[in-house]
Amino acid sequence: xxxxxxxxxxxxxxxxxxxxxxxxxxxxxxxxxxxxxxxxxxxxxxxxxxxxxxxxxxxxxxxxxxxxxxxxxxxxxxxxxxxxxxxxxxxxxxxxxxxxxxxxxxxxxxxxxxxxxxxxxxxxxxxxxxxxxxxxxxxxxxxxxxxxxxxxxxxxxxxxxxxxxxxxxxxxxxxxxxxxxxxxxxxxxxxxxxxxxxxxxxxxxxxxxxxxxxxxxxxxxxxxxxxxxxxxxxxxxxxxxxxxxxxxxxxxxxxxxxxxxxxxxxxxxxxxxxxxxxxxxxxxxxxxxxxxxxxxxxxxxxxxxxxxxxxxxxxxxxxxxxxxxxxxxxxxxxxxxxxxxxxxxxxxxxxxxxxxxxxxxxxxxxxxxx
Numbered sequence: 001x002x003x004x005x006x007x008x009x010x011x012x013x014x015x016x017x018x019x020x021x022x023x024x025x026x027x028x029x030x031x032x033x034x035x036x037x038x039x040x041x042x043x044x045x046x047x048x049x050x051x052x053x054x055x056x057x058x059x060x061x062x063x064x065x066x067x068x069x070x071x072x073x074x075x076x077x078x079x080x081x082x083x084x085x086x087x088x089x090x091x092x093x094x095x096x097x098x099x100x101x102x103x104x105x106x107x108x109x110x111x112x113x114x115x116x117x118x119x120x121x122x123x124x125x126x127x128x129x130x131x132x133x134x135x136x137x138x139x140x141x142x143x144x145x146x147x148x149x150x151x152x153x154x155x156x157x158x159x160x161x162x163x164x165x166x167x168x169x170x171x172x173x174x175x176x177x178x179x180x181x182x183x184x185x186x187x188x189x190x191x192x193x194x195x196x197x198x199x200x201x202x203x204x205x206x207x208x209x210x211x212x213x214x215x216x217x218x219x220x221x222x223x224x225x226x227x228x229x230x231x232x233x234x235x236x237x238x239x240x241x242x243x244x245x246x247x248x249x250x251x252x253x254x255x256x257x258x259x260x261x262x263x264x265x266x267x268x269x270x271x272x273x274x275x276x277x278x279x280x281x282x283x284x285x286x287x288x289x290x291x292x293x294x295x296x297x298x299x300x301x302x303x304x305x306x307x308x309x310x311x312x313x314x315x316x317x318x319x320x321x322x323x324x325x326x327x328x329x330x331x332x333x334x335x336x337x338x339x340x341x342x343x344x345x346x347x348x349x350x351x352x353x354x355x356x357x358x359x360x361x362x363x364x365x366x367x368x369x370x
Contacts, residue, residue, distance in 0.1 A: 108230060110233075117238055119232045135256075135259060137259060161278055164278070164280075164281045165281070165285055166287070168288055171292075346362060346363055347363065348358035348360060348361050348363055
């Protein structure tokens with residue numbers, strides 16, 4: 001809902017209800033032009049005077065004064081000499097004299113203090129020595145062995161009793177190696193075809209003898225040349241002298257750990273061996289396994305071969321030896337190779353190479369023009 005101008009809350013209305021409630025219908029009057037006015041507008045449009053009439057009435061010309069330019073006049077005069085004008089940098093830059101800056105590095109002269117050295121520290125001033133009390137020694141405890149016997153029986157020893165018997169023997173037959181009495185020839189086709197070649201020894205390059213340079217070596221460095229030695233005395237240590245007090249009493253090398261934890265006398269205990277509970281076997285081991293007991297040997301029956309007999313099949317009909325090659329073969333004339341002749345016809349000898357091969361050139365017949 002919404003709040004009405006009277007102050008009461010009205011329920012929400014739909015679009016059609018709100019339009020019908022607040023929209024007021026007004027009558028529309030259609031404007032008609034007379035025929036004479038229409039004819040006059042058409043004549044003015046044809047003559048082109050309508051546009052001028054509308055522009056002169058609606059768009060009036062304003063009297064606008066021309067603004068003056070604020071641009072400065074360029075007074076440029078070409079130089080009489082080549083590159084005679086100065087640049088902007090030359091006009092604006094004023095050369096100034098460079099003054100060396102003052103060095104703030106302290107002088108290397110050693111300054112000695114006139115005041116005596118005060119060697120008292122805060123530890124020496126605030127330290128208060130105390131006298132140590134003598135520690136009381138604790139009595140040694142007497143070892144009391146237990147009265148119960150040690151039970152060293154483990155879970156493995158208790159549960160695992162072992163199996164009596166000997167190891168099974170291998171039933172594999174003995175391996176008989178076939179040996180040949182003939183002598184083995186170590187020569188192969190590769191060894192026979194490829195004989196070793198004698199290689200010449202490598203050439204040893206002669207090393208040039210070292211010739212030291214003439215003249216004396218200048219061992220002066222930049223540091224030796226530029227370094228200026230300064231005369232300075234060695235600084236003495238400011239550490240105070242240690243005044244050791246000589247004591248004639250013997251040194252007491254006792255500590256808290258040695259007094260509280262003295263060494264005990266102990267002996268190494270020997271290994272505890274248990275008597276075997278399973279008696280050892282006395283009889284002879286039967287080397288029979290389950291396979292040997294239950295295996296029944298059977299006689300092998302050879303399998304009958306189904307291969308046909310190798311007997312030639314004889315036929316009474318004559319053998320037909322006619323083939324496609326024999327029926328379609330056309331004999332050709334055998335040509336003689338020109339290389340078999342000492343001077344082949346149609347070829348001209350050119351030269352012989354280093355291996356003895358002769359090279360011939362084929363003669364091209366010359367065709368005469370008509």
